[in-house]
Amino acid sequence: MAVDDHPLLLDGIKAALSEQPDMKLIAEVMNGRDAIEQFRLHRPDVTLMDLRMPGMGGLQTLREILTEWPDARIVILTTYRGDAQVMSALKSGARGFMLKGMMRKELRETIRSVYAGRRVVPSEIAFELAQHAGDDVLSPREVQVLRELARGNANREIAETLKVTESTVKAHMKSIIAKLGAKDRTHAVMLALKRGILEV
Known part of the structure; x- marks a missing residue:
């Protein structure tokens, strides 16, 4: 399942997966509420979810899905490398991250890796996390x-x-x-x- 409020991105995901014999895009939604409903309906093996969406954002949607289905495999899509949101999503149970700018090269491999049970954090994001690993957290x-x-x-x-x-x-x-x-x-x-x- 793909969750993003940008139709062009959803079209790109659909195109990237269309010729993969081991993958099928079973649902495309543009907001968090619909994502929860469609997850209930389809129980996708892997969910690609935008971090920033109007209304219910990706982080809240991720938490709600994982409350009902703790084994859900969710990959967060973002244009953003900020470590605070990445850390929140990882602590909340995200299985991976993908920078939207790298999707063309890494989308299919990330999906396969997460489906196989591995966590996927791109090196750019891992670097940001490492930079601030020892920092005091703001209250x-x-x-x-x-x-x-x-x-x-x-x-x-x-x-x-x-x-x-x-x-x-x-x-x-x-x-x-x-x-x-x-x-x-x-x-x-x-x-x-x-x-x-x-x-x-």
């Missing part, structure tokens, strides 16, 4: 503070929104900058976007 509250900062809010506005004191926001900012190895607040937001801690 949920620190992510909230960073998200508010990314929206252009000053400390006082962040404090009002999160119903905390301004000094608490400043303490969180200090911790965020230290954990991300950022030079300043703006650099912290840029790093968080690059790593997938925040989404645009």
Whole structure:
């Protein structure tokens, strides 16, 4: 099954698999809700799923499918190499990752490998994971503070929104900058976007 909100990508997957004697695309869907319904209906051996979709994203869809079917083999498709989202998906049970730009070369082999029970993480993504393996993880509250900062809010506005004191926001900012190895607040937001801690 292929899950992606871009029809051209679904067409590309269909074309890539059309002449493979050992593969058949049994369902194509464009959002998370439909993916869960179609999974119930077809129980695909391997599911290719976009990480970023409107409504229910790939990560939430992956978790819901794996709650019902823990043995589901799901490969996350992404244009994005950010380590935070990759790590979340791996911890949630994704069996593999594929960068959309590499699909032409690696799609069929990735499907076969995941079907055979192996995990597939491209070297580019593995490198990003390794770069940040020892980093301190931001707390949920620190992510909230960073998200508010990314929206252009000053400390006082962040404090009002999160119903905390301004000094608490400043303490969180200090911790965020230290954990991300950022030079300043703006650099912290840029790093968080690059790593997938925040989404645009």
